[in-house]
Structures are given as structure tokens and as C-alpha cells.
Amino acid sequence: MRTDPIRAARPLAAASLALALLAAGCTGAGQTGEGAEADLDVSTGVTDDTVTIGAHMPLTGPAAPGYSQISVGAQAVYDFVNANGGVHGRTIEYLAEDDAYDPTRTVEVTRELVHQDEIFAMVGGLGTPTHSKVVDFLNTEGVPDLFPSSGALMWNDPEKYPLTYGYQVDYTKESKILGEYISEEFEDAKVGYLLQNDDVGVDSQRGLDMYLQDQAVSVEHYESGAEDLSAQIAGLEREGAEVVVCACIPNYVALGLLESARIGYEPQFITSSIGGDTVTLRGLLSSFAEQAGSGGDPDDFLNGLMTLGYLPPVELGGDDPWVAFLRGVYDEYGGDAPLSNTTVYGMVQAVQFVRALEAAGEDPTRASLIEALESLEPGGPGLVPFSSTGEDRGGYAGGFITRYEDGELEMVRDPAVTDNAEGDIEPAEVDRPLPEDIGPLAQG
């Protein structure tokens, strides 16, 4: 068959014609406009005896070790509340859906939660790369988006995301407190930054630079997913950094500690809150040592580590009423893994939701939940105030710094609060209620 050039061109012509037809009927792909405001006066997900809430969580995948404990902790609190009569007689059904820390899956499971499971609210969706892909969707659908498990600044944006309320201290606030502490306590030391190469690193560096501009000698980045930190640690050593501030997740704090021990480099490590859970770090250090075939006590690496926190650390044990209470709940309803600060993170998230749900009244609607949240007392289990008002919904507003030594924590910087702009750092004043002051928790 001879080829007719016109015929050969036809598929192309047809395709372009079809596309042109489509183009003619379309407005701009990004011009979504202001849709009708979602109706909040509904109680989707609330039945006579249950309230269904959901979260996307990395139960498998790269972020699962450590972070999968968050939903275990939250579930333990809900189980405890449910076993003791629930909130206004309703039990809480908590659906933690696995997104494997993959944004594509986050979008899918979130739509499943909203459309199929019809959740009342999203509570504690985990991760910046993941949650940032559904925050628009949740706000458009009118689903309250409470306490994302991430310190990104974007959750505190009432104009853009009226239904989103932050939880974790944001990366800039905590690094301001770290920066000020280092500039005061290690006045003449050369400082190196070890930063995760995404918004965690960018937002943290902004805070650190406010206080450490003159002392910083080296900034090293790692990609999330990298296998080792030898280049970064060598870079910090070469520049002679005596203090290393690490805005890293636990995996990389552990790698950094091991790598510097390996090359005989001994700076003072200070980590931000996301990498500072010493229980998780101990587990990681043991498993890395096991893989390398060497024994050794994780404390050899951990001793002297300083970390920023805002929730009561489990190391405080019975000295803190909330740690004692949460440990009791976890022992009865939690998993087999030891109670870690990451678990406490999930448990406190659940406590804060239970408080808001109780305040939302006998017959909660999404609107009454939001209203209750905005008038929530700023004191809770945390050691710094918690902000969820109409204008400032940044969650925990600051932190304290501790030093680790053989399983004990010493407070080296008392709780302080600040903002994520030029504002000062001030001592935190918080009126912490006791667990028995909170209705649904007291019934036990």
C-alpha cells in the first residue's frame, strides 16, 4: 500500500482538532474561582453513638519506623475514652489510613476518608509533602483539618485555610529558641547547620540565622531518603564546627551521631523537636549498630545530646502528672513497643481533639467543633501554651531544651514562647490542667 501523505497526517490532524475543540470550551485550568462556601452546619460522621474521624499516616514505607507509633498512641487514648463512656456518650472511631508517605496515596486515601468513610474531621494527617496536597481539598469540602503532624508554617494561615489548625511547634519558632540558646550558651563557638533539604531546612535556617548569623561557619543539607551523611559530617568537621544544630528526622540524627563518632569528631549536637525523641533514637542506634555488626550502648552516642521539646518528655516519668497518666493509658491500650515521645505526640494530639469535641457540645456539628476549638484553653498536656484561636492557630507556641545523660533528661532552657517573625523570645506561662480536670479522661 502506498502511503498517502495526507492520510499519514490525519491522526495528528484529528488529535489537534479534538484538542482545539476542548480548548474552545474551557476556561483556564488554574482558574478555580471561589466556590460556594462549604456548609459547616452539618454533623457528617456523627451518629447517635459514634463520631468517625480519620488521618493519613505512614504505616508502611520510609517514614514508618518511629512515626507509625503516632497513630498507635492516638488509638490508645481513643480506646481509653471509649472504654470509659466516650464523649457525650459517643465512641470515637479513628481511621488511620496508610499513605506510605507518598503524596499520591495521600490524595487517594484522603478522598476515601472524606467521600466513602465520611469522616467528621481529619485529625493529625502526617507530613508536609503529603498533607500539603490535601489541605486545599479538605478546606473546600468543609472538613475540619485539625492538628497536621508537621511543623510547616502553612497550617497557620486562617485566610487561605480557614479550617486548618496547627499542632506542632513550627520550624521557625523552635529554631529561633535554639538559635538564641546557642548564641547565649556557646557564645564563641563555631556553629554548623545540618538541614533536611526541604521546607524543614528552609524554615529552620530562617530562625537560626536570626541569632547565629555571625557564628555559622557551615551549612550542610541532606536529601530525605539519602543513605549516609559522611559527606555532610566531613564538611562540618572541615569547617571546625563545634556546635552542630540538626533540623533532621530521627533517622538522620542517628546517622549523624554514628558518623561523627566513626571519624572521631565530637561537636555538641543539638536537634530540633522532630529528631529529638531519645527513645526512638536509642532504637535506631541499636539497629544500626546491629546491622554494622558492632555492639555498644546507644547511650555512648546519645550522652550530651541536646534537644528541643514542647510536650512532657517520657523520661520525666512519674514526676509529671500527664506522663504518668499517658503511660497508664498506653500500658493498658497501647502496643508492644516501649512508650516513646513520638507515641506521646500522638496521644496528646488525641487528648486535644477529645477536649475540643467535648466542648463542641451534646450534638456536635463541624461549625460547633471549630467554635469550641477556637475557645479552647491554651493550657493542655504540653509545657508551652497551645494556640488555636481565630487569628493564630499555630499550635504549640515554643519549647524548652533538655540535655540527655544516661536515660535522664536535664532541663537546660526553661519553656519559652515566640512567633515565627521578628518577635522576642519570652518565658512561657502555661496553666496546665490535670488529666482528671478533663471530662472524658476523668471518668476512668
Added chain:
Amino acid sequence: MAPTHRAPASDARPDTAGPAKAATATRAGRRPALGHPLLRHGLWALAALAAVALLTAATGPVTDLRVADVGLHLLAVAGLQLLVGTSGQVSLGHGAFMFVGAYTMALLVVNLPAVPLAAGMAAACAAGCLAGLAVGAATARLHGPYLAGATLMLAVGLPAVALRFPDLLGGANGLAFTAIGAPPALSGLVDDTQWRALVVWTVALIGLVVLATATRGRLGRHLRALRDDPTAAALSGIPVGRARVTAFVISAGAGSLAGACQAYVLGTATPSTYALTLSLVLLAALVLGGLGSLWGAFWAALAIVYVEVAGTELAHALELDTDVRNNLPVVFFGAVLIIIVLAWPRGVHGALSALGRHRSTPSQTGDS
């Protein structure tokens, strides 16, 4: 991993979207009632689109999302089919073209919101074709494992571009946006998710019609001749390099469109989505579905979407240790792939068409 399907060109049935009988009729020189292959493929595509519309009308938003997912993977695998199944070039970098499409789409929506969706799709397709041209031209002399290795580097390296330019491409967090939903005129009739599924299938089916028509025509014949014996093909006057590059360009365009569809449906483009695993899954699914036919691409797309869902659900149902759970979906997919390829070396489509032939055999023997 290399295509073992080396049927002689004359035997490689060029039926794609159309039924086998019509294809046989054309080959015999008789024009069937439906005339030109493009017209026939177009009618099939319209029928398929109507079926998708009915399906999405009957189901909820979650299924709509899955339907859209099948559609875009179908397009991606069909593009790979032309490259691997028809021209015999093994590419391990198809996911990289999806990356190109997804980021083109995302950048347009984020930075130029006034650009219509169809123009965005066209731009993504063009960007993909350009990338395909560059890669195809650079690798035209490579074959077999050398080509696989070169394209492998593409899949490994390209997503890192997003990390290199965090201000423009959003770094590891990627880009997030909301793309336009159902037109206001249709509000109440179709919801946003359903509309997006229909848009994806429209794009996918247009792409399939182009692919099917190209496979049926002169290019397809050239590629099959090349696949079976490059020397003989060159001796008969087929421009080897040009045909191979053309296959690469078309295939990359299809992959890029699929990526653009994915970005549009999910409202995001993130580097981790387009990691090496994606490219490997596309190729593995193609082998599972069946090399050499667009129906194979369809089974492959179903497998990509639903076998993974089944694997994940199985992993959670069994309440296993995290390390085991992490790997179970992949192992599950691998096991399904091995079983299918062992039982039916020509994949699901090969098995089904063998079954079809088996059924029709008794009546034919009865006739003769």
C-alpha cells in the same frame, strides 16, 4: 525482562483496539464496512468513553479516582507498548516522561492559571515529545541492555532535577495546586471527580487512537520489521534510526500526557511519585498484560491500580510486622507477575486470546 516475544512480523497481529476479524479483513485487502482504521478506532474510543461515563455515573468518587488512575496508566503503558512491544526497544525510563508531563502541567497551572486545560495537555505532550526526541536521538544506536541502561539513568536522574531547583519545582515537597473541576453548566449532573475521570479518559482515548493508528500503519510495519531483524529491515530500505526515534517520540508523548493527567487528577506533582519504581512497574505490568497489543496495556493498567490496592489491603489484613508490610505489595505484584508469565508467556492478553481461539476451534473444525 527483555521481550522474549519474537513472533515473525507477519504473525504479529496488528489488532489493537479493533477486533481481530476486522483486522484480518483489512489485511486481505477488503475494506470492512467501517472504512479507515482511524475512523474505526475513533468509534471504538467513543464507545469506550461512553462506557466510562456510565461506569462513573453509577459509582462513587473513590471509584472515579481509580477509574481515572486506570485511564492514565493505560495511556502510559500503551506508549511503552509501542516502544517495547512493537519496536523491541526496552526502556526502563518511561516514568521519567511521566515526570516531564506532570511538571509541565503543574507549572502551567501554578504559574499561568489562565491557560486552558487542553492547552496544558498539549504543552505537556509537546514537552514529552521533545524529551523523547532528545533521548531517542541520543540512544538510537543503542539496543538491548545498553538502551535499558541508558534509559535507567534517565529514570534515576530526572526526578532529582526537582530537588536541584526547589524554588521553581518545589523541591522534595513538589508542587500542589487545584485544577479546574466540572464546568458550571454541568454542575449537578457530574461532580468534579467524575469530570476529571472523563477528562483523563478522553485524553487517554485520543492518545490510544493515535497509537493504534500508528501501530496499524506504515510506522508499525517498519517497527515490527526492525524488531524482528534490524539488518533485514535496513536492507529492505527501512530508515532504522528514524523509525526508532519516531517510536521513542510517540511513546514519550504518551507517557508525558499520562503524567499530565495524573498531575491534573491529583492536583500535585512530587518527585517521589516518579521514582525508578514507577518505570519498573510500568514495564513489569506491560509484560504481565501482554506484549504486542493495546489490550495488553489495558490489563496492565488494571493490574497496576488494583493489584497494588489488593496487596496493600492484604498486608493490612494480615497485621504483619512493618518490615514485612512494607514489602508485601511489591512481593504480591511480583508473585502475580511470575505466575502469569509462567502460565501464559504472552501475558493476560495472550491467555485470553488463546482462550478465544480455543473456544472457536470446535465450530471451525466442524465446518471444514
